[in-house]
Every structure is written in C-alpha cells, then in structure tokens.
Amino acid sequence: MPREAEPSLNEKQFVTQALQENLRLDGRQLDQYRPLELTFGDQYGVADVTLGKTRVLAKATAEVTVPYIDRPLDGIFTIATELSPMTSPAFEVNRPTETEVLLSRLLEKTVRRSGALDTESLCLVAGQKCWSVRVDVHVVSHDGGLTDAACVAVVAALRHFRKPDTSMEAGRLTVYTPAEREPVPLSWLHSPLCVTWSFFGEDGETAVLDATWLEEQVRVASCTVSLNKHGEICQIAKLGGMPVDAVVLLQCTSVALVKVKEFSDLLDRRLAEDLKKREKGGFMAELRAENDR
Amino acid sequence: MATGHPIVLPGETIDPSLIPSHPKNPLRLGPGLRHIPPTDIVPTVAGQLITNPAKNSMWIEYNSNRYIPTPSDLILTQILRSTTDAYLCLLSPHTAPATLPHLAFEGATKKTRPVLQPGQLVYARVALANKHMDAELECVSAATGKADGLGPVGNPAAGSGGCAFDVSLGFARRLLMARSRAEGGVGVLEMLAGEEGGGLAFETAVGRNGRVWVGSESARTVVLVGRALQETDRGGLGLEGQRRLVRRLVREMR
Numbered sequence: 444m445p446r447e448a449e450p451s452l453n454e455k456q457f458v459t460q461a462l463q464e465n466l467r468l469d470g471r472q473l474d475q476y477r478p479l480e481l482t483f484g485d486q487y488g489v490a491d492v493t494l495g496k497t498r499v500l501a502k503a504t505a506e507v508t509v510p511y512i513d514r515p516l517d518g519i520f521t522i523a524t525e526l527s528p529m530t531s532p533a534f535e536v537n538r539p540t541e542t543e544v545l546l547s548r549l550l551e552k553t554v555r556r557s558g559a560l561d562t563e564s565l566c567l568v569a570g571q572k573c574w575s576v577r578v579d580v581h582v583v584s585h586d587g588g589l590t591d592a593a594c595v596a597v598v599a600a601l602r603h604f605r606k607p608d609t610s611m612e613a614g615r616l617t618v619y620t621p622a623e624r625e626p627v628p629l630s631w632l633h634s635p636l637c638v639t640w641s642f643f644g645e646d647g648e649t650a651v652l653d654a655t656w657l658e659e660q661v662r663v664a665s666c667t668v669s670l671n672k673h674g675e676i677c678q679i680a681k682l683g684g685m686p687v688d689a690v691v692l693l694q695c696t697s698v699a700l701v702k703v704k705e706f707s708d709l710l711d712r713r714l715a716e717d718l719k720k721r722e723k724g725g726f727m728a729e730l731r732a733e734n735d736r
Numbered sequence: 737m738a739t740g741h742p743i744v745l746p747g748e749t750i751d752p753s754l755i756p757s758h759p760k761n762p763l764r765l766g767p768g769l770r771h772i773p774p775t776d777i778v779p780t781v782a783g784q785l786i787t788n789p790a791k792n793s794m795w796i797e798y799n800s801n802r803y804i805p806t807p808s809d810l811i812l813t814q815i816l817r818s819t820t821d822a823y824l825c826l827l828s829p830h831t832a833p834a835t836l837p838h839l840a841f842e843g844a845t846k847k848t849r850p851v852l853q854p855g856q857l858v859y860a861r862v863a864l865a866n867k868h869m870d871a872e873l874e875c876v877s878a879a880t881g882k883a884d885g886l887g888p889v890g891n892p893a894a895g896s897g898g899c900a901f902d903v904s905l906g907f908a909r910r911l912l913m914a915r916s917r918a919e920g921g922v923g924v925l926e927m928l929a930g931e932e933g934g935g936l937a938f939e940t941a942v943g944r945n946g947r948v949w950v951g952s953e954s955a956r957t958v959v960l961v962g963r964a965l966q967e968t969d970r971g972g973l974g975l976e977g978q979r980r981l982v983r984r985l986v987r988e989m990r
Contacts, residue, residue: 453899
C-alpha cells in the first residue's frame with residue numbers, strides 16, 4: 444500500500460519555526476480560513492465546496508425502503524465518504540485509510556447524532572415504508588481542512604436537497620414525480636458545522652485554524668469542534684496528540700463560534716441566491732406562453 | 737515566456753521552413769521532439785517550438801507537472817533512506833527513488849562521507865537517467881571534483897533549514913535560464929533582492945523537478961520569497977505584474 448509522502452526535514456522545521464513567529468507559508472493569519480466557496484449543481488442536493496485547494500463534492504439522494512425493525516418510526520440517514528486515488532496515491536478504493544474513517548466518523552457525529560435531520564419525518568408507513576436519505580461525500584482534491592470543508596458540503600447538500608412529494612390515500616402510498624408535484628425540502632432542524640484547530644510547538648501552545656496539508660503533517664495535535672450558529676456544541680473530538688490546556692480549548696471554541704456564524708451566513712446567502720435563480724416568477728409566469736425567443 | 741514562437745501539438749507536422757539548416761553542424765533535437773527515420777521530426781508534447789540557427793538545434797518549451805529525470809538537470813531532492821553505499825532520494829512524491837552514492841560528494845571517501853538524515857533536502861545533479869532504470873544523482877562535478885554549490889541545503893537540526901516551495905516545471909526551467917529575465921521573463925528574484933524588495937537577503941536553490949529551496953536568516957523573508965515565486969507561477973505574471981506583486985508583498989509583510 445503506498446504511503447503518503449512525508450514533507451522534508453527542512454519544511455517540518457521551518458513550518459514550526461515560522462508559526463512561532465506568527466507566520467504562515469501562505470501569508471494568512473493564524474485564525475484565518477482560506478477563501479471558502481460554495482456552489483450548487485443543476486440538480487437538487489449537489490454541493491461543491493472549495494476551501495483553498497481543497498475541494499469536496501457532496502450529493503444527497505433519497506429512496507423509499509423498509510425501516511430498521513428496531514426503529515419502525517424512523518427513516519434512514521447515512522453519510523458515505525470516499526477518498527479516491529485521484530486525491531492522492533496514498534488512498535485506495537475499498538480500503539479506507541485512517542483519514543477516511545476519521546472523516547466519516549466525525550461527519551456522522553456532527554450531522555447525524557446531533558439530530559440535524561429529523562429522521563422521524565422520513566417515515567412514510569410505520570414499520571413498512573420510509574425514506575432513506577444518503578449523502579455521498581467525494582473528496583476531489585486534498586490540501587488540508589477536509590473535515591471542515593466536508594461538513595459544509597454535507598450540510599449544504601442536505602439543505603439544498605428536495606425529496607419527491609408523497610401522499611397516502613386509503614393505504615396506498617403515491618410518490619409523485621417532480622413534474623406532478625414540486626419536491627419538498629427535508630425537515631432540517633439546525634446546521635452544525637466543524638471547525639478544526641491544529642496545535643504546533645513543543646507544548647502545543649500555538650493554535651492554528653484551517654491548516655493546509657503540509658501543516659497537518661507537521662502538527663502535534665488537532666481538535667475538531669462542531670457547533671451550530673447558536674453556540675450549541677454537538678461534539679468535540681481531540682483524538683490523541685499532545686495534551687492541550689483547557690483554557691486554550693475554551694478560547695478555541697469561542698473563536699469557532701465566530702467562524703461558524705460566518706459559514707452559516709455564507710450558507711444561508713448561497714441557498715437564498717440559488718432559490719432565487721430557480722424561481723421562475725410564480726405560477727402565473729409558468730403558465731405564460733411567452734418565451735425568450 | 738518568449739513570444740513569437742509557433743505552438744505545436746503532439747504528432748503535428750512541423751513546417752519545414754521552421755527547421756534550421758546549417759552547412760556543417762548536424763541538427764540537434766532537444767526535449768519534446770522525436771526523430772522518426774528517415775525524415776520526420778514529430779513533436780511529442782504540446783508547447784512552443786524554439787529553434788537556434790547558430791547551434792542548429794531545436795526543442796520545445798512546455799509546462800507540465802510530472803518530472804522525468806534527464807542527465808545534467810539540477811534538482812532538489814529529498815533523502816528517503818540510506819542503503820549500504822547510496823542514499824535513496826525522492827525526486828517527486830510517489831515515484832521510484834533515485835540513488836545518490838555516498839561517494840558522490842566533494843572529497844568523500846569511505847571514512848569521510850557526509851551523514852544525511854532521512855528527509856534532508858539535497859541539491860544535486862542528475863548523472864544518469866535511463867529509461868526503465870532508477871536515476872542516479874551526484875553532488876560533485878566529475879570533471880573538477882568540486883561541489884560547485886551542490887550538496888545538502890540548509891541545516892534543519894540547527895534551526896536554519898529554510899523551506900522548499902513547489903512550482904510548476906516550466907517555471908522552474910525559466911528560473912534556471914542563464915538570462916531568466918530576458919529569455920524566461922522571470923525577474924521576481926532580482927526584484928526581491930533589489931530596489932523593489934528593499935534589498936532582502938536570501939539564497940535559493942532551484943530544482944528542475946519543480947521545487948525551489950529558499951533560505952534566509954529571517955523566516956519572514958523566506959515566506960515572502962516563497963509566496964512571490966508561487967504567486968508569479970500560478971498567476972502567470974509578466975515583469976510588470978511581478979514588480980507590483982513584490983511591492984504588495986513587501987508592504988503586506990512588513
């Protein structure tokens with residue numbers, strides 16, 4: 444199995460030394476994100492997030508299935524991540540690396556376990572029929588900050604997604620095509636987003652936001668905080684690495700809240716723009732015979 | 737890059753009027769061209785066709801991302817590990833390693849060979865590059881026995897390692913040209929060290945494999961030079977653009 448190429452000794456030493464002088468290789472501030480861009484596809488539920496050179500695509504889909512026996516009143520919601528060899532030769536198909544496992548675990552913890560999507564609303568017929576919503580996350584280009592970008596992509600895809608409308612009449616379930624009835628959005632409760640801090644230096648005293656891939660390879664510890672714009676923390680993951688002072692972590696969470704508010708604003712803005720673009724001017728406009736020609 | 741040269745595509749027929757002819761010297765084909773006997777000369781890459789009538793040579797200037805070693809290229813390599821008589825070095829990530837013999841350093845004998853840690857950056861020359869074989873590197877000139885500036889760059893253990901920056905192969909080649917400002921259109925390093933940059937003090941080692949090492953006393957200077965190089969490369973800046981970039985970076989990072 445090919446291993447990820449390690450950065451050279453010179454780079455490792457320089458990155459740490461420069462960070463102690465509050466310098467980053469791309470000239471950013473320590474708590475500054477790379478420019479985050481979010482675009483939606485033509486279809487509902489396709490989100491494309493770029494964070495500097497990192498690019499993540501998320502696609503949400505839904506199908507009608509049988510619910511789990513132990514949860515007859517709940518729909519099914521899954522997140523599947525894929526790091527393809529296109530991203531880096533160190534990734535292989537059907538053999539998840541540690542990065543991929545951690546990424547999918549963090550996304551599950553952030554989005555699924557925090558109850559962002561109301562799974563009860565996905566139930567159609569108790570114990571017999573329910574919606575299964577699935578989000579596929581494809582990492583197209585990897586330059587650090589995967590978790591943060593992937594989380595924005597998943598949340599954006601789910602909030603953009605519309606599932607086909609259904610109706611129940613005399614025990615008969617009807618699923619309408621988009622032509623028959625306008626698809627309906629998912630019942631979305633809150634938007635949790637991830638903010639990852641990286642720690643550098645011998646005691647992990649320098650905290651840095653949105654580390655690039657080179658910085659991620661050099662860092663001594665990292666901590667991912669997931670919270671929504673109301674400041675409700677969904678999870679904090681600090682998996683190994685150097686111990687970090689509790690006070691530093693508290694400061695990190697308060698800065699994370701500011702960043703999450705920024706991302707939420709961007710998300711709301713982009714969703715509103717997309718809605719406006721799709722808006723054809725209401726029912727009367729659709730009925731008009733006039734066209735651009 | 738030089739303008740006015742025709743753009744060719746792989747497999748295209750080259751206009752015979754473009755091929756230089758010389759009464760005595762044989763025609764020399766450079767990178768990107770292939771001779772198919774008896775009479776065809778076919779480009780194998782897309783790029784600009786450059787001809788030199790005085791030397792009766794022609795080659796193609798192109799930009800790419802994958803480095804293929806060629807003899808006498810200067811490259812910036814990274815030590816992977818040491819074997820009994822050679823270091824294994826990486827020219828680019830995820831490619832077969834090249835060998836750098838322990839004795840291919842200035843004044844090296846079996847007892848006084850330099851000890852290099854894995855991950856150390858070394859500025860070296862490609863001595864041998866055959867198809868289907870791992871390339872061989874050297875840090876000493878075979879003719880004079882002198883290092884001529886080759887060898888390990890920076891000293892990470894002492895805290896003065898400098899840093900390596902990735903650039904495209906075409907940009908690295910333009911930086912390496914003897915008259916990089918006139919021919920390659922790259923004056924960013926001169927500007928940084930000169931008036932526009934306020935006389936920054938730094939040293940560089942440009943590797944043909946698309947890596948540039950920058951060393952300086954101050955980390956700020958290293959970051960500034962690295963950013964200037966990368967932004968010039970990515971933005972495809974001309975000389976005027978480079979001057980503005982240097983001024984902006986110096987102002988930002990003061």
